[in-house]
Amino acid sequence: MGTGNHPVLFTIFGGTGDLTYRKLLPALYNLIATKMLPKGVEIIVVGRRDFDTQSYVEHIKPWIQEFARLSFSENIFNELVSHLTYIKMNFTDTKDYKVLYDYYNQYPQAQQLYYYAVAPEFFSVISKNLRQCSCLKNASTYQVLIEKPFGVNEDSARTLHKQLLEVFSEESIYRIDHYLGKEMIQNMMSIRFQNTIFKNIWNHHSIDYITISAYETVGVENRGSYYEQTGAIKDMVQNHLFQILSIVLMDEPEEHVESLFKNQADIIQRIIPIEANNINEHLILGQYEAGVIDHEQVVGFHGESNVSPTSTTETFAALKLFIDHPQYQGVPVYLLSGKRTKKRSTKVLVVFKPVNNQKPNVLTISISPDEGVFLSFNAKKPGNSQDVVEVSMDFCQSCVYENRLNTPEAYERLLYAAFNKDKSLFTDWQMVLSSWRFVDKLFLAINQSGIKPYKYKAGTCGPVELEAFFPKNYQEIDTE
Numbered sequence: 001m002g003t004g005n006h007p008v009l010f011t012i013f014g015g016t017g018d019l020t021y022r023k024l025l026p027a028l029y030n031l032i033a034t035k036m037l038p039k040g041v042e043i044i045v046v047g048r049r050d051f052d053t054q055s056y057v058e059h060i061k062p063w064i065q066e067f068a069r070l071s072f073s074e075n076i077f078n079e080l081v082s083h084l085t086y087i088k089m090n091f092t093d094t095k096d097y098k099v100l101y102d103y104y105n106q107y108p109q110a111q112q113l114y115y116y117a118v119a120p121e122f123f124s125v126i127s128k129n130l131r132q133c134s135c136l137k138n139a140s141t142y143q144v145l146i147e148k149p150f151g152v153n154e155d156s157a158r159t160l161h162k163q164l165l166e167v168f169s170e171e172s173i174y175r176i177d178h179y180l181g182k183e184m185i186q187n188m189m190s191i192r193f194q195n196t197i198f199k200n201i202w203n204h205h206s207i208d209y210i211t212i213s214a215y216e217t218v219g220v221e222n223r224g225s226y227y228e229q230t231g232a233i234k235d236m237v238q239n240h241l242f243q244i245l246s247i248v249l250m251d252e253p254e255e256h257v258e259s260l261f262k263n264q265a266d267i268i269q270r271i272i273p274i275e276a277n278n279i280n281e282h283l284i285l286g287q288y289e290a291g292v293i294d295h296e297q298v299v300g301f302h303g304e305s306n307v308s309p310t311s312t313t314e315t316f317a318a319l320k321l322f323i324d325h326p327q328y329q330g331v332p333v334y335l336l337s338g339k340r341t342k343k344r345s346t347k348v349l350v351v352f353k354p355v356n357n358q359k360p361n362v363l364t365i366s367i368s369p370d371e372g373v374f375l376s377f378n379a380k381k382p383g384n385s386q387d388v389v390e391v392s393m394d395f396c397q398s399c400v401y402e403n404r405l406n407t408p409e410a411y412e413r414l415l416y417a418a419f420n421k422d423k424s425l426f427t428d429w430q431m432v433l434s435s436w437r438f439v440d441k442l443f444l445a446i447n448q449s450g451i452k453p454y455k456y457k458a459g460t461c462g463p464v465e466l467e468a469f470f471p472k473n474y475q476e477i478d479t480e
């Protein structure tokens, strides 16, 4: 049963889309396999395509075989499908909701979760239709899960928010940022707040600078038109990297979600805006050209389908930020994200101030593909000399088979949290608002200054202009 011993109705709008096939259904399968799915969950998949439940089940099987984290078992799959119903309907048509209403009526006491795995322009119409068909009966029992983008700037985010609030309360809106479901991002709070050795040096006296990077070898894949309208800043920085930044620097929250949300948003509100007159010191944009990745020739951004050959959208962004917080005065925080780079890697580096001209101590929190924490420091070279060498302590969490097996994937963790009404893994409205405010000002500065992306070859580390942007010792520190 769900949190209140009631059945749980989990309805997915957009049941024949990629997100459902690649992430949601495999996550549900994994939750069943690990016995983490609450008892009494019924999965209602809504789609426009002409399936019935039987043919839908046959259709999803290969997706689950390919994308579930845990190995495929007929028994687990059968258990999943025994809770699954496919409903063919057009979610923009109010009349079609009668069938949902009839279905829900069998479970008058149910906890209801709606997952909008559809484009944001449909959020409002689905919400209104749900209300109009009387599908939403008991306000305290329903939840809605939505995916980014939460708007494309502050104004559109507010409009979307207002539309959702016409039907749902803020408490029942669960905004997904799948980075919050990643193991090491959650682990970061324990690392920071449960260790004296880190807690007491997390300030400008000890930290020289911080980098937060998310590099991908993939290009825009089949999302050319979305990406051309969006770019690296809105696709990755405004949401995923700001989430990481807020967790890396926030004050220690009290043990309730409001405190966590407040402290996260506080950091974003304290980022000093980038202005047109100092933009070159704070921002580098890039766009990939054709190149070679993993021995394969790949096209440049302009050659991708549904991308204009004159597009100036950035596929790489490097921001140098300062935070107006007494603890981090003068500490630059570099946010870096790019597509078609040499290597796929997401990580945080905390570089400490060097002593006696030695190499700085560096704490690396590796988020993906490897997960772990690595600390480099200086020690005496073995032998008779007093020479100092850099050594390291490695905690590779994903190198241990059991850890890999027991680590849920982001969507698995997020669905589990939603079933249990745990909002701490979701994005709060103030966070959305604060991040758009910063990004809107940034785009104003970009337009006023007229800066354009530099070119970089696919398969490299980004534009060569980055070299002068980074602190002098960065190339030696991050050798990836």
Ligand code: BG6
Pocket (backbone or CB within 6 Å): 214, 216, 235, 236, 346
């Ligand atoms: C998504 C972006 O939010 O995150 C994609 O829209 C990006 O462009 C993806 O590829 C990266 O996620 P991950 O988990 O692979 O780092």
